[in-house]
Amino acid sequence: MTNTSNSLSFSLSRVSKMFSGSQFDATTAFSGGGFTSSQPSTLNDSSPAPSNSRETPGLVPVTVKQISEASQSGDEKSNFVINGVDLNNVTLVGMMFEKVERNTDVSFVLDDGTGRIKCRRWINEAFDTKEMEAVMNDMYVRVYGHLKSFQGVKQLVAFSVRPVTNFDEIPFHFIDCIHNHLRSKIKVEGITSANPSSGSSLETPVKSAPNRSQASNPVCAQHSVDGLKGIDKLVMDYLEQHSDRSDGRGIHVDELSRELKLPIEKIKLSLKTLADDGEIYSTIDDDHYKKA
Template identity: 40%
Template sequence: MYSASYQQEGGSLFSGGGFMPTQSATQSYDGITKRSGGSQNTGLLPLTVKQISQAVQNSSDDTFFVDGIDVNNVTLVGMVFDKEERATDVSFLIDDGTGRVEVKRWIDGQDTHESMEMSALQNGVYVRVHGHLRSFQGKRNIVAFSVRPVTDFNEVTYHFLECVFVHLHNSKANGLSTKSSPLGPTSGVQTPSNPVYGGTGGGAGAYNQYMPSSIAAVNGSMDECQKRVHAIFEEPSSLAAEAGLHVDEVARRMSGYNKNQVKDAIEFLVNEGLIYSTIDDYHYKSTNG
């Protein structure tokens, strides 16, 4: 599923437990190769806008580095704002809750499909962007070679989980600190204002319904059981456990709640992007670990 070198370094972490990377996700890692002075990534690297804004830039050749990886092509998921159409290109801002970055897509006037695809793109729509990270006049932006609407909001959740996982993997592989988060200092990402999907209403409720709670800040809406289970996964000993915690271990520590209630709480935390399954369907670990 992942490249051989990636699997040897623990890339099978998400290979079970109901978290199966898509084809596009596996392609993100296939092009990573080692070279003197760092790692060169010739594939798609999943990033947040925060990571792009904090990427280290080499002044000599305008190369960007994130977690010790040479950034070339990136993939982002977010909401479209301030779309502008011109004869030769379409530009817009993409907001993923961690910040905003400008995206530009050049249009071939003879490519009818490409023109129609970009014309149909509206403000307030969630999209996945594949593109090249560059800097122009000191401002970072994305030159897109693919922009498509998100039709399944699980893709939004998956993208942010993937960003966290790749950040941890690359940081560990390059001997860097893993205390920082691609989602923010406390993983509390602010949602875009007046979010709308597909041009229809919905407001923040529609946005929060599909976003991880680290992004949608739903911690305040957890019931007591969910809060206690979440607290167990956030303990230092739990974060340090490579395979995470077994469901039975969590249930044993949850006095006053039966196993089914604990399993429901775990399922809630998984759906909200706060924990993920590791070696099997019974072991889970915090995305902050």
Template identity: 25%
Template sequence: MSYQPYNNFNDNAEGGGFTTYNNNDADGQGSQGKTQQRNTIKPVTIKQINDSKTIVSDGEFVVNGVELNMVSFVGIIRNVNDNTSSLTITIEDGTGSLDVRKWVDEGSDPSENNYPLGQYVYVTGLLKEFNEKKSLQQATINPIEDYNQVTYHYLSAIKVHVEANQQGSHQQGNSLFVSQNAHDHTNNNEPSEKVYRFIHDNTPSMVEGVPIQYIAQSLSLTDNEVVNYCNQLSDVGKIYNGNDDSSYLAV
């Protein structure tokens, strides 16, 4: 798969990009807007898929205020089980794992059904549930050739999650990105504590490290201010460097 980095997270689904989600019907168009929402690919983590529930029978899956229908996620192939007529591919992304079934057409090119273990892939499909087990229909699995796609995907998933909650959706159950007690100390409004909470909240979903520029942009700080606060937090052992000196993870 040829992957081009996306500069705008609002690219439409037809372009293969990561899309954002709006709780309101587009321009008040009612059912048409709702149909467009269902056809929009929501970037998610596997934990979000596994935690999602339907409020009514045969209704939309919902998690943390986000409705899920067509979804996308990134992960690593951990196991492939050949069932002759289909392949069951286990994919894991650090938050959980999911089995994705790919049907094998008789007489198809064997190279089309080659899914090496340990390969990063980008997966899309229609979320369904059978016998209380989540599954994807119409699934597509494409290899990731540029690791930046993984970072872009998680940033997009965070953006969808935050926007949905900012628009008045109520979180249900455990948060996708935040532990239940992650905000126990929200009465502390010191800038360094805000930086720490932001890194803490995003550490589970950004395993390579939360970038300094992303922290600065999200908290309306300068890069230098974030660097100073991170140095203070690092000195007291609350955070540590991610994959490089420009990103951090919380203890």
């Protein structure tokens, strides 16, 4: 399990670097779709998990192949599940084919290279008509929509369709799919690995019971009660215990390494993870940290 998590974390950081290094500016490229940063696009941004402990992220970048493998958690009205995460709204990028315009709706097929899916955009007002006039067959489009199942066939009810004008958006979207896939996988495995007895861990992630006793060696324990990795938990606990220091400088990495008897590399890796998650922050320099 540790190896899987490590390789996933490595992959995630590798894909994240691709995001930061790319010339593609997501902010401007996505501005035409009517969705701004206020609408969460990844798991980390989404609201707290509902009572069934499955998260419903805001807008998930997916491929048609992923949709084809998504399972439905219950009846035809229930959400689709990918990686143990409920899908509500999705975004795809692909080529438009077989566009058919009617008074009430426009239907088309979206081909993203991994497969084809039928899409329908309901026409309720002039804006909808105008938006659909801007796109045509053989054109790359970005679609935002809601997954539905009709007589067992998955379809997409689109609420926004816009032409791709910056073609870096195409590889960006697929990298985004990989990135999101990794994030959700890490998140799900982070929740389930504390409870290895559950059979279909990816399908139904279960948070471990609050009274579960921790493993005797906390450093070796992969995940603690609250889902934090062993070292992360130790670091957090130490920072919490010493949060009342009057100088406000925070705790130095050397002190953490010395007191917790752990290699400085592991401490730094843990601090980076916790800082990225907003649990802690650096103070006077990159070596001093305080609990957020």
